[in-house]
Amino acid sequence: NAGVTQTPKFQVLKTGQSMTLQCAQDMNHNSMYWYRQDPGMGLRLIYYSASEGTTDKGEVPNGYNVSRLNKREFSLRLESAAPSQTSVYFCASSEGRGGYNEQFFGPGTRLTVL
Amino acid sequence: DAKTTQPPSMDCAEGRAANLPCNHSTISGNEYVYWYRQIHSQGPQYIIHGLKNNETNEMASLIITEDRKSSTLILPHATLRDTAVYYCIVRADMEYGNKLVFGAGTILRVKS
Numbered sequence: 124n125a126g127v128t129q130t131p132k133f134q135v136l137k138t139g140q141s142m143t144l145q146c147a148q149d150m151n152h153n154s155m156y157w158y159r160q161d162p163g164m165g166l167r168l169i170y171y172s173a174s175e176g177t178t179d180k181g182e183v184p185n186g187y188n189v190s191r192l193n194k195r196e197f198s199l200r201l202e203s204a205a206p207s208q209t210s211v212y213f214c215a216s217s218e219g220r221g222g223y224n225e226q227f228f229g230p231g232t233r234l235t236v237l
Numbered sequence: 238d239a240k241t242t243q244p245p246s247m248d249c250a251e252g253r254a255a256n257l258p259c260n261h262s263t264i265s266g267n268e269y270v271y272w273y274r275q276i277h278s279q280g281p282q283y284i285i286h287g288l289k290n291n292e293t294n295e296m297a298s299l300i301i302t303e304d305r306k307s308s309t310l311i312l313p314h315a316t317l318r319d320t321a322v323y324y325c326i327v328r329a330d331m332e333y334g335n336k337l338v339f340g341a342g343t344i345l346r347v348k349s
Contacts, residue, residue, distance in 0.1 A: 125256070145297075156337075158314070158339075163340065163341075165324060165339030165340050165341050165342060166281065166337075166339040167339070168336055168338070171336060176293075181336065182338075209246070211278065213280050213281070215280070225283040226273075226278025226283065226337060227282050227283070228279075228281050228282070229279070229304075230279065230280055231279070231280055
């Protein structure tokens with residue numbers, strides 16, 4: 124099992140450009156999440172998908188959109204990148220049936236917006 | 238979700254036990270205590286969780302006070318590879334979509 128995979132690993136964008144961060148999990152998990160982590164800070168939730176077909180905003184959703192393509196895949200889109208979106212982006216998944224739910228994280232995408 | 242308070246950093250000698258405290262005085266009855274760690278910019282890794290009772294697994298032990306207002310994560314024999322940021326998170330688990338709210342965590346430095 125690969126667990127949670129993310130592509131790309133690194134990306135440099137110019138202000139105003141768009142891009143999509145891809146995330147996939149092979150653990151048959153119901154719930155998936157996108158977090159961002161700025162230098163020296165903890166992770167902040169951007170969007171999550173509790174189950175296939177649903178998405179909800181997290182703590183910092185502005186400037187982002189998400190798509191739960193199927194049970195395995197959850198993508199994050201930046202329509203018009205801004206320097207404030209320079210960050211490390213982590214995708215995670217969890218079984219999501221209620222009760223305690225360990226989250227499994229991907230290796231992250233390091234994004235720089237110039 | 239209840240707020241947690243952790244010391245910003247701690248040092249520990251290699252081979253000794255590392256005891257990481259966490260205060261969560263406003264925790265509700267249905268909220269669990271989770272611990273995750275993040276090693277050098279990797280994705281966070283689940284360590285352990287508990288509700289009321291003390292818990293132990295192959296990585297660590299979790300001691301929760303009787304009033305549940307604080308807890309301690311114990312790494313029994315710390316190694317250099319345990320150097321990481323440790324996050325204490327409290328969260329109710331009554332629904333799909335187990336959102337986690339990460340604070341700044343505790344930077345644990347294990348020294349030889």
